[in-house]
Amino acid sequence: MSDAIFDYFTQLELPTPTLGVDEVQRLFAEHFGVDVELAPLGSQQDQNFRVFARGSDEALGVLKLSNPAFSEAEIQMQDEAAARVAERQPSLRIPKLVEGPRGAMSAWWQTGEGRIHARVIENITGSTLTGSGYLGPDVVARMGELSARVSVALAEYRHPADARVLQWDLRHAERVIDTLLPREPDEQVRATLAAATAPALAALAPVAEHLPVQAGHFDITDDNILRPDGERLPDAVIDFGDVAASWAVGELATTLSSLLHHDGATPATTLPAVRAFHALRPLTGHEVDALWALVTLRGVVLVLCGREQVRLDASNDYASGALDREFRVFEVASSVPPTVMAAVIRRALGLPVAASDATAGGQGAVPLPPFRAPVALDAGTVSSLNDVGAWMHASVLENAAAAALAAGADVAYLPAWQPILTGAPARTPEEPATVPTGVTAWLAVPTILTGDVTVEGESLVVHGDGEALVLSGEGVAAAVGATAEASATDDETSATRATLPAHTRILIQRRPQGAPPAPAMVAASLAPGWRAVLGDPAAALGLAAAHEPDNDPAATDNAPDPHAILARRERVLAEVQEHYYAAPPQIERGWREYLVDTNGRVYLDMLNNVTSVGHAHPHVVEAAHRQMRLLNTNSRFHYAAITEYAERIAAKLPEHLDTVFFVNSGSEAVDLAIRLAMAATGRRDIVAMREAYHGWTFASDAVSTSIADNPNALETRPDWVHTVDAANAYRGTHRGADAHRYAPEAVAVIDELAASGRPPAGFICEPYFGNAGGVPLPDGYLSQVYEAVRRHGGVVIADEVQVGYGRLGGWFWGHEQQGVVPDIVAVAKSVGSGHPVGAVITTKEIADKYRTGGYFFASTGGSPVSSVIGMAVLDVIENECLQQNAWRVGQHLRRRLEALMDEYPIIGAVHGSGLYMGLELVRDRSTLEPATEETAFICDRLRALGVIMQPTGDYQNVFKIKPPLCVTIESADYFADQVERVLATGW
Template structure:
């Protein structure tokens, strides 16, 4: 029997140096014409070991495809295998776009060229439309997830693919990574790089060794990376895979390990960033426990191979720009892959996949401290220690500990693993690393320090621990000392792997409990009662312009005009608390607070506004204002401006025409509602100087209604176009429209719910900007500082006509507590100069945002005044095409960077910037810097 000769295939270790082909453009064009026919233009593309061009028919801007000149070391069988694997994936996973060989006038464009550099294989592959993720810009969780899904689809499609050439030995095959490192490491001239690679690779080898022989093997692409996936034009996530040049048989888990590695060099990436990709892969390929053990060691080894190979390629071919540019990215991959100890990131990955967790290592020795009377302090987000901003004082914890010791405690501790907000002296810009890994200890008297306690404290020369001094004890993992603060996921993983340092001194922390609050919210609240963000942080504390989640992360609140004078303002809290101690009851009782508050709020308005109604919300306020107009005139018709939102009650919803809040708003208005064009001088029918035409057209609508025998009862409008993101009405608009409505016996209603109460800086009320005076003012949000409170203010003769509709009362509108809080809010605005703060800080913020618009084309304009601003994003500054998807993505990325922001406007393409009025210039600078970073690095 004759043995069949094995297919000759490439073996990297027989030829470590792989110089890239460097054919000239002229030679490529000549050879192309000779073999495939037709004259072409070429555009060079990067590659580490091949030579690639995008090719065009001469004079055309439409690409024919991508010409790939394979490195001469690769055999015909290997090239045929690559094409066959691509065809298999295209057949098995039709949802994935895969390039095929282009068929030209002379057949398939795939052949061997006899070039000036020897025999080279040339083939033209379809040019798949779209963009790669090349570079180090930001990758969203959805993008990372799709990368994992593509990796899984390719892996599944090739699960039973076989080919004689699949046994080739590539430097990128992770089964050979250790040998590649051993080959290249001695050749690396930089001792610092050698040390970093050696240390990381040694840890990876040790972790991989127990499972390497049990890992499943199959054919795979093994290069589903950011450079080799494409997003279709206009799409945010990838759906195509290109470049099957690394196809071989290797460990199945290597497919996702390679994908994960390519995520790690991107902006803000950490090992946790890769979890969406791993989850997506696992859902399709069901990673075994051995594969999970191997995953992160393989990611590290991939990073080490990339670093050494890239640097070796540049030394060999210093004109290879593709390899040169990649050096920093490849080094960052290795740094990030090795930034968390393998056991810890592996435990966190298992938890992210919902796999069972192991028990944390128990402390088997006796406690190293004799505790006596022990007091444990709570420094978490909701602890009373943190009230009234005390969490920003570095001395708060020490003061509390000393007070406990003075009261008789022998030992005071603060546990590890639980959020520790207290002592956060520099909250912005915030980071997600908020969970402490150490236990804090204060001793009433000196204590001997045995080896175990010295080890955890990390003070090797200490033999006696001093009294009344804070100690920070952590349990190292092998040679790794945990960071003092880490993320929630990694904190749980560190605890699982290293154990609890509190157990060493006899005060173990309580085991973490799963937080199912969001699931419960979805179960008990109506689906239409939405919350911000798909995966919202759980916010349990606010202070000034800060919001704090349960893990102790501090967010900058740039959207919350409800908390007008800042979250948890002490004067507002004290006023409500004091009044609650005294009386809170139905507003129909006789008590002082409601009268005093009515006097105070009326005094902020022009003469004639002498009568106040109190309600509980902006919706109720605008609803009541409409009913007042109807009752005062005896008419049912109301004129409203389009694209506005006034509330959710029957009447306020009837006059709301924002399609963002109700897509069917215009088609479902009752017959008594008549609308006029949104007077938006930026993107409305009339723009710029032509915006003066809005008022005459609105007047014409009012006149026509009167002429038809239906003179309107009133006209309601936001006095500053708040729902669109702070767009000022054209100068004189309200003066003209108010005059027209009054000429026909109607009343002018000013909706000041969003912009009133000093937010605009220059003006306390929005109508002041117009030089107009309404008949009825509706206001809420700001006046309660977060407490449910609204008001309608008008003249006595208008209010008295409401008797024709019966009588009015709101049980808790203007209650004793509501009134006390309302007066405290006014006190704070006036006495702390918050209107002036809105003017000064808001002016600074607007100038910075406008400067940002000079840098980023996505910013169409900046609307607004004071601390009611809007950044409008457009895809084209001429057509003003709304950048809706981009705005949502920007808000999500800002959340990752610690800034609360939401979109507004009919197209949801405007940032609604309306922070608490106490916001500082330093805080708004943090916001602008974060926005600049997001717009620069991607979203």
């Protein structure tokens, strides 16, 4: 052990100390005066143990046996840096040296492996983020925040040993790579790492000398931060073993790299950390431009050093266990060129993206004659080209191009940088590539390329002044072969006679000098970065370019900016009129069980019971379109549709339920049903089940007692509302076999009301307990309660707004499951499949009693358009056997979800029937403590995986599984697969 500070390049081989447990225990007692038990911990280059005083289960601290290569000054610097961060950032938990019976537990030990420094560092409780589980955006942001706070705390710190040269210091990354790359025995690994290193070094070179240098931790990774037990966000930073002076931005680069092996991580998912870091410790423009190059180089160094360490020390399980995740870090880091990510990060931070010929769209190469009649195609989310599910077929785009050419266009083309829906995949757990990086063209006639043309692989490249145009795709393949053959047999300029075929897709990308090769399509989150680097080839082709977002901040390429629209929404709509998700995708198209955002991403909609027969069903659309062209007016006019629709709804119920009122929503339907009960009986008292939601109008809100919708629901009921216990056999007062008690107790409440001189006008509940997530009522419950109400002269109301219309699979109406017939049925949601249609069906006698209170009139309730839509929905349910589909798919999905219960204790129960299901999440299956926070995070993660899901229930801990009735087995499996993935990898 020398006093010289460590220089990695003079001692490449750093085997960890390997002292035996007996020797460590003996030396610990000898030097620190404590008899201890040891639990080994992993380390790349040191030897670590968690230590316990013998007989105690409380950790005394972490014993760190430093690698003998490190000097005393370096060890002192590590301890000082930790103390400084603890002082400057008191809200962070930072480990300190532990005091023992003989003072600070820090000493040199003379061991069987030579002189080794031993010190005991405070054991910080909690758990690290070690492993490759998912990290949510809030956790990612916190990691960036921690990185920044440590960087700020150490900004002015200096120490003579901070000039140490570590292989992890990114200032030395190039030298480390040059040293270790030749030693890597796997030729393919060498080539892969070298290919990623070159562009990273090229991006770093212009800014390296401008990067600020300071002391830093430089190892704030998922392994070295901890969150308190039971908490989500980390608040502790440990292991100051890599403290040194280096580029300050390396602190963030190291943190970002540690995110990349986690489930679902992409370069774009690191942006919350970048924003959080920048908010506390602003990055300079040069640092932003260097950042992803450093992340990439860190990935290369991790792979090389990890593999080198394992070759050197095959018994180091910590090092060998990290190899796969280190390679994953490298793969994700190098998946996007550093210059592209620099532009992405600049936009994310609101920093200017450097203007260049690439963004201006210069004309360095003009390879084709001028087009006289170009036709731009639109394949975006809202394009009519994608109507009626046509987006699921890529051939639609080819057909549109062919039609444009047949109509006289000399070129049909898709602009670059506009998201494309046509041909997009329907179920994707990651953000799909939907944005083309070039112009896609179909030529009317074979066309000769002009200029300096060469062949690169299967592409043709037209070279110009400082840039090139790259032509690829199926339409280029034949031209490439012909050009290459001519070049081999003709003169040097023969390559310029390359001919592009007609009526065949050709991708034309712009490639400024030094720009990286670009994929044909990229994800929308990365498209701004790629665009900044590549620019738009449209100008070089004489075509109109797509809008540049920087120049038009209110719009993206083919639709208004979703963020701007959301901000406008939040300014103009009442705050209580909420939207799903904190950062929602802008949904502008639906088809069957799918929803599509403006970036062309397709989500599986497992939530939407409003659109019962599927989004944009052609039969429903055509019915509405036809009737709108004929007539739409208020329901007092005489027209056939309202009569025909009323007859069809009534025909779905027992014969005596023969009279129909039309309204516009479920709230209105429930409100009217309550008024009918009051009018029919001449009374005002209503009995309702607790924990239910019935609507937002005065009367429907009065009988709603869900605390999720109104935390003060029970305390604020009007005096005419009386409640009975929620008949929830899973989480209610009586559970399991005891659930039979609910009905007699409800009957007792009704009898007591009557005895007090206030017999109820009616009783209302959902015949299948919807608010709890689709919990069936106990067998016989409604028959007993209905009998009691009727015995006292009241009427009974079935709120079928959510559970009716075949959703339960085995029954068309929810009350059929209980074997009862209500006096009044309120229904909405499903009946219009997204159109505002509601109905109340009752007996003629009850309906006539409403006359005593005046007349009923709903201007658009049962309007011509609403009526034909309602009939079209019934047509689809019947003709496409959607009730049967609900049963078949629902049973399959139930089996899939129930199978997960054996492995994941957070699943408390699978409720429901058919396609009205609830997955209830609990923290403890015995206490049924609701997993409210977890459910919200899981729903957010499912959205990232392409599934729309939201919580329900009084505790917001139940998945509201109510997809369109047309959902397929394949989609149900995808949903179950993604739920399993989230439960397995975290949220």
